[in-house]
Amino acid sequence: MKGGTASRPLRLAERHLRPEHLFLAGLGILPAFLFQGQLWVRAAQVFLFMALAFLCGRRIRLLPPALLTLSIVAANLATPYGKVLLSVWGLPVTLGALQTGLLKATTMVGLFYLSLVTVRPELRLPGRFGGLLARMIYYFELIMEDDKRFDRRDPFGGLDALLIRVHGEASKSGEGACGSAAPAGGRRSSAARTTPAGLAAMLLLGALNWGALVLS
């Protein structure tokens, strides 16, 4: 999944929200997303996070999350349980396995986009551990964003190449794992303070997600 960091015309979050406030909003929304047991509400939340990621200037590609969802569901169907819905080539498709697969898939995709929206390279949490945690998530994002193909025929070489590539790119842009003048991120300028519009958007987002949890 590509969560592009290149220039984009829309960067609403950058203009209206301090990264720290955005991160706190993400933390606040996280339980409302994770505790959501209704699959259709969870799916709606995923689409909401994708739309927000787009509004924040992230590149949205539909195929990777679709493939991810399909592969997770397929993997879960391999462990059948619950009511048998149908059989495909003699293999039972069970309701329990299907629901578990879809819940896992929406969790994965939703968290990815929520992270893209709420975790910004400029984020600095107080203290060293906060910075380290944000840094870890940021590097994870960088690795996940790498769109060059992983060579499955050579997993060792493929992983090594991926790490060298990501590590090298981060170093070149002054954010390397082995040294940087920028603290936790810092590639882009960011809002010095949260605007009233940004605050209203955060509150609305929180109310939507928590409201959905309470009502469902």
Place this chain on the structure above:
Amino acid sequence: MRRSTPFLSERLDLVAFFAALCLLLSTVEYLIPKPMPFLRLGLANLPILLALDAFPLPYILLLILLKVLGQGLVAGTLFSYVFLFSLAGSLSSGLVMIGSFRLLGRSISLIGVSVLGALASNIAQLVLAALLVFGRGAWLMGPPFLALGTAAGLLVGLFARKFAETSHWLRLVREAAR
């Protein structure tokens, strides 16, 4: 490699990168079908194995903590019992891996360290399952659980050894971490 950040030391920054690698492998593992619930290959332990001779003890413990927290966030299990099992398993396996690596030195390979870590993780999780979820019935799961855990530890250890032998990235990182 270059100067350290004013905020994170160079070594801490590397720990964050290793932790991100844990998250990547954890995500990969999440996609692998499991024949039994709770069964894990433990791919995310690979960076911890690789970190054993790259970082001092406090940094490895920090890496384990970051791994557990990151996995909880990415897998969406931060507020569930899965997080508790993950924490118990990761801490126990991490401590055993550090201990065996430090105490046995060259007389134990990464494969041996990985198998011991996997056993420690499985035993800790069995104890937790017995205490919190299944009661004494948990011990019935013990033999197959431990056997599968040993096999998984062996596989991860083999992967770690091969990667450690061939990786250019790891060589650079080790130089930077020292």
